[in-house]
Amino acid sequence: MKLIIDQERCTGHGRCYALAPELFDCDDWGHSVLLLPEVPGALEDKARLAVASCPENCLSVE
Numbered sequence: 001m002k003l004i005i006d007q008e009r010c011t012g013h014g015r016c017y018a019l020a021p022e023l024f025d026c027d028d029w030g031h032s033v034l035l036l037p038e039v040p041g042a043l044e045d046k047a048r049l050a051v052a053s054c055p056e057n058c059l060s061v062e
């Protein structure tokens with residue numbers, strides 16, 4: 001599974017890195033930064049939860 005973020009749409013709500021700190025960090029402005037673009041199998045459920053929880057719909061998986 002590959003995790004993708006549209007940085008242009010990220011407004012820094014922080015839900016992704018609150019829900020899945022193994023997968024996301026934040027920059028100095030609170031915008032999301034991907035830690036593991038290639039998601040390990042054990043974290044796929046967390047990746048899907050983060051995608052579903054982003055209020056800006058800027059996260060996706062493929």
Ligand code: SF4
Pocket residue numbers: 005009010011012013014015016017030031032053054055056057058059
């Ligand atoms: S939840 Fe969405 S908008 Fe908020 S920091 Fe994460 S990617 Fe950005």
